[in-house]
Each structure stands twice: as structure tokens, then as C-alpha cells.
Amino acid sequence: MRLGEPSLDQLRIFLAVEEEGSFGGAARRMGRAVSAISYGIAQMEAQLGVTLFARQGSRKPVLTEAGRGLLAEARAVADRSDALLAKTRSLHQGLESDVSLVLDVMVPGDVTAQVLGEFRTMFPTVSLNLFVEGLGAVVACLLENDAQLAIGGPVIGDHPELERQAIGEIELIPVAAPTHPLASPEIAPGESRKHLQLILSDRSTLTEGREFSVLSPLSWRLGDLGAKHALLKEGIGWGNMPRHMVSGDLARGTLVELDLPEKPGDRYTLSALWRRDQRPGPATSWLIDTIRDTLADCAD
Structure with a gap:
């Protein structure tokens, strides 16, 4: 099976759903429609070939075993991206990237x-x-x-x-x-x-x-x-x-x-x-x- 590569945006949607406990909460946090959040999760699941959340009726989404296994890696990628953006903003503001x-x-x-x-x-x-x-x-x-x-x-x-x-x-x-x-x-x-x-x-x-x-x-x-x-x-x-x-x-x-x-x-x-x-x-x-x-x- 050929795996796709999820985008940074999809990783952030995945983390938002897990942290907020619902698709609706993630949508409010990210300023998106619930349908956009559902689509992002579906696309990520399709690319990785795994189910990230168990979704049954109106119950809140619960991480599957695969979802729990990928959570730490997704968070690490998002954190590194945040650090990169923060350092870039600092450079634009004149802050040193390093000090000896x-x-x-x-x-x-x-x-x-x-x-x-x-x-x-x-x-x-x-x-x-x-x-x-x-x-x-x-x-x-x-x-x-x-x-x-x-x-x-x-x-x-x-x-x-x-x-x-x-x-x-x-x-x-x-x-x-x-x-x-x-x-x-x-x-x-x-x-x-x-x-x-x-x-x-x-x-x-x-x-x-x-x-x-x-x-x-x-x-x-x-x-x-x-x-x-x-x-x-x-x-x-x-x-x-x-x-x-x-x-x-x-x-x-x-x-x-x-x-x-x-x-x-x-x-x-x-x-x-x-x-x-x-x-x-x-x-x-x-x-x-x-x-x-x-x-x-x-x-x-």
C-alpha cells in the first residue's frame, strides 16, 4: 500500500479534534465549518490508510489505537513548525537567532x-x-x-x-x-x-x-x-x-x-x-x- 503524506493543516485538525473532544469544538477553535474538519480527518485517514477516530452515531470521537500511536508524532511535527515560525518572526523583528x-x-x-x-x-x-x-x-x-x-x-x-x-x-x-x-x-x-x-x-x-x-x-x-x-x-x-x-x-x-x-x-x-x-x-x-x-x- 502506498501511503500519502498528510499536510501540516491536516495534522493540526487532527490535534484540534483530539484536544477539543469533538469535531464541532475543533471547528470553532480553527474558525472552520464542521464539514471542513470532517473532510480534513477523512483525507488524513485515507492517506495514511488508518482510522484515527472511532465515530459512532452522536458519540464524541474517540482515538483508535492507531490514532493514539500517531498522536505524539503529529504533535511533534506541529511543535517544530510552530518553533520555525516563531524564530522566523523573531528574525523579522530583529531578534538574534542565536547568542554566543x-x-x-x-x-x-x-x-x-x-x-x-x-x-x-x-x-x-x-x-x-x-x-x-x-x-x-x-x-x-x-x-x-x-x-x-x-x-x-x-x-x-x-x-x-x-x-x-x-x-x-x-x-x-x-x-x-x-x-x-x-x-x-x-x-x-x-x-x-x-x-x-x-x-x-x-x-x-x-x-x-x-x-x-x-x-x-x-x-x-x-x-x-x-x-x-x-x-x-x-x-x-x-x-x-x-x-x-x-x-x-x-x-x-x-x-x-x-x-x-x-x-x-x-x-x-x-x-x-x-x-x-x-x-x-x-x-x-x-x-x-x-x-x-x-x-x-x-x-x-
């Missing part, structure tokens, strides 16, 4: 989760590509056109190809395990230089030759902030960490904040960055504003 975002590793995970959860609700048709990088690698994603928007730190100053808007800051504090020698009170000036310092390294070459809050000539460079966190808790060296990331450790006593004479802690300014030749669209602009507001709420 790169975040500095210093951005709190709770902020990221909250903002992206709201983003999914606000812009259901916009695809999101998310990258997480550190230091100059954040800016490198923009310069290499891997991302349209970056939330990055102060390690890269004004760049001729980028626009910058400050949106918040992260407090960095020196920490170590409670058994570390630098955890003792009244540390003498220069004592920190005698101990291994754990430093976040830059995958890019944009900060080559530059150091940030590095005091000790004894250092390990790590490309992952999570690995640095784990080594600090094991008592392997000392280093700066975002306060929000170690607040639980400070409360539990698994890490302590160091009182060093050099005061190596810092305020890490976060900025939204984008290429000057790519003006932020509605979804990108929303991300900038919402990340700024969420960071401010967390600070409060």
Missing part, C-alpha cells in the same frame, strides 16, 4: 544559572552557546568571533576593537588551609614569598608577560579554578580566590582567609564586552542588563 556568550570563571555559578534560566523563558527561540574561560581567554573568544558577548575581568584594558561596560565586581581574598604556615597570626612582611602560590593561568597570549597579584617566585599555574580550589583545601600552597566560591569553606574552617602584610586580595571588576562592529541585539542587551542586576542583588 563567554563568561569569566569568576562569575558566580548561581548568577549564571539564574540568568540563563530567565533567558530561556524570555527568549525561547534564541539558541545559546556558552563558554567559560579565564583571564585573557575571555577576550580572545570575542576577537576570534567565537562569541558575541563576554563577561570578563580587568586583565585586558581598553581594546580598540571592543566596547566595555562595567557591570559588577568580585571580591578576591587570599586563602589557605588552616594548617598552612601562612595561616598563623602576625605574618612578617615577605613571608608569603617563601611559600608556593597557586595562580590561575591564561590560555591566551593576550596577557603574556604580565602578572596579576603574584607575590611568590614559587608558583604553580593552573588553568582551572576548580582545581586550584581543591589544591588549596589540600594544603598545597596559598592563593587568591573569589569570596563567594570559598565562603562555605571559610564557614566550615576547611580554608582560612590570610592576613598578609601585602594585602594581595583585590576587587575584580567584571565588564560586559562586545565587538564594536557587532551591535548587541535585543537578547544580548537583555543578558547585559540582567547579569548586571543579578550581580548587584547578590552583592546586596
Whole structure:
């Protein structure tokens, strides 16, 4: 038997009859005559060679076994068509079809989760590509056109190809395990230089030759902030960490904040960055504003 291919309109009629529970209800919902609804169902049944609804006298149409089996597929096709139309309308209205975002590793995970959860609700048709990088690698994603928007730190100053808007800051504090020698009170000036310092390294070459809050000539460079966190808790060296990331450790006593004479802690300014030749669209602009507001709420 050669099967026909039902049209999208016939699939929508099928779904309307099932959801409304009657041909008359489907007709009212779709603004059609009942005869048009009956004809659409009959045509679909003829093309597929199955009976979709059991219809006896004046009883409401009831899905047959075949109808129940095809319902999910019909709904999936209709949903994909709706998504296609929604994205097309968004493109006509100037909304981005996708956004690539790169975040500095210093951005709190709770902020990221909250903002992206709201983003999914606000812009259901916009695809999101998310990258997480550190230091100059954040800016490198923009310069290499891997991302349209970056939330990055102060390690890269004004760049001729980028626009910058400050949106918040992260407090960095020196920490170590409670058994570390630098955890003792009244540390003498220069004592920190005698101990291994754990430093976040830059995958890019944009900060080559530059150091940030590095005091000790004894250092390990790590490309992952999570690995640095784990080594600090094991008592392997000392280093700066975002306060929000170690607040639980400070409360539990698994890490302590160091009182060093050099005061190596810092305020890490976060900025939204984008290429000057790519003006932020509605979804990108929303991300900038919402990340700024969420960071401010967390600070409060």
C-alpha cells in the first residue's frame, strides 16, 4: 500500500479534534465549518490508510489505537513548525537567532544559572552557546568571533576593537588551609614569598608577560579554578580566590582567609564586552542588563 503524506493543516485538525473532544469544538477553535474538519480527518485517514477516530452515531470521537500511536508524532511535527515560525518572526523583528556568550570563571555559578534560566523563558527561540574561560581567554573568544558577548575581568584594558561596560565586581581574598604556615597570626612582611602560590593561568597570549597579584617566585599555574580550589583545601600552597566560591569553606574552617602584610586580595571588576562592529541585539542587551542586576542583588 502506498501511503500519502498528510499536510501540516491536516495534522493540526487532527490535534484540534483530539484536544477539543469533538469535531464541532475543533471547528470553532480553527474558525472552520464542521464539514471542513470532517473532510480534513477523512483525507488524513485515507492517506495514511488508518482510522484515527472511532465515530459512532452522536458519540464524541474517540482515538483508535492507531490514532493514539500517531498522536505524539503529529504533535511533534506541529511543535517544530510552530518553533520555525516563531524564530522566523523573531528574525523579522530583529531578534538574534542565536547568542554566543563567554563568561569569566569568576562569575558566580548561581548568577549564571539564574540568568540563563530567565533567558530561556524570555527568549525561547534564541539558541545559546556558552563558554567559560579565564583571564585573557575571555577576550580572545570575542576577537576570534567565537562569541558575541563576554563577561570578563580587568586583565585586558581598553581594546580598540571592543566596547566595555562595567557591570559588577568580585571580591578576591587570599586563602589557605588552616594548617598552612601562612595561616598563623602576625605574618612578617615577605613571608608569603617563601611559600608556593597557586595562580590561575591564561590560555591566551593576550596577557603574556604580565602578572596579576603574584607575590611568590614559587608558583604553580593552573588553568582551572576548580582545581586550584581543591589544591588549596589540600594544603598545597596559598592563593587568591573569589569570596563567594570559598565562603562555605571559610564557614566550615576547611580554608582560612590570610592576613598578609601585602594585602594581595583585590576587587575584580567584571565588564560586559562586545565587538564594536557587532551591535548587541535585543537578547544580548537583555543578558547585559540582567547579569548586571543579578550581580548587584547578590552583592546586596
